[in-house]
Amino acid sequence: MQKQRVAIFASGTGSNAVNLIHYFKNHSEIEVVFVMSNKEDAKVLQSAKNLDVATFFLPNQQVANAEPLLDLCKEHQVDWIILAGYLRLIPSKLITFYQDKMINLHPALLPNYGGKGMYGSNVHKAVIANNENESGITIHFVNQEFDKGRIIAQFRCEIKEGDGVIELEQKIRYLEQSYLPIVVEKTILREEKRKL
Secondary structure, three states: OEEEEEEEOOOOHHHHHHHHHHHHOOOOOEEEEEEEEOOOOOOOHHHHHHHEEEEEOHHHHHHOHHHHHHHHHHOOOEEEEEEEOOOOOOOHHHHHHHHHHHHHEOOOOOOOOOOOOOOOOHHHHHHHOEEEEEEEEEEEEEEOOOOOEEEEEEEEEEOOOOOOOOHHHHHHHHHHHHHHHHHHHHHHHHHHHHHH
């Protein structure tokens, strides 16, 4: 069977992107073919280069238009796109082309704490401000609305009395690092088997 080719979109340091690259490095059925960022100075680009993965920078005006993204993905025969800390709205045409083939990681238990502006520490601040006793991560397919796609998996963590944004961030990072690669792997392999 031909390997499933994965592109990762990321905007920041890229700890989850790096984790995915390591996880799939010698995988028999899945490979990461490139990392794309909308920020030229994003640390994820250098980290990916250090791991011998191709990198691309497309500025915001280009990533707002589906064509450059579609051209890049088609040129590299990308089967799946993983959004790992990618902070731009995905153009509708790209979502349609990669229907049920684009996966996002969100640092909260959707449908709560999703939507515009809900990323990174903004999410954790809102969760803490509302005195929630748990939070977690959601891994979901991408559709035309921010954080509204079909949920693939959720993992939870307890928020203890006295936990602040930093403590919650650490718990969320642990969940992301532990579960994202496994869920991506299972989802891709399950979807490909369904087609056979």
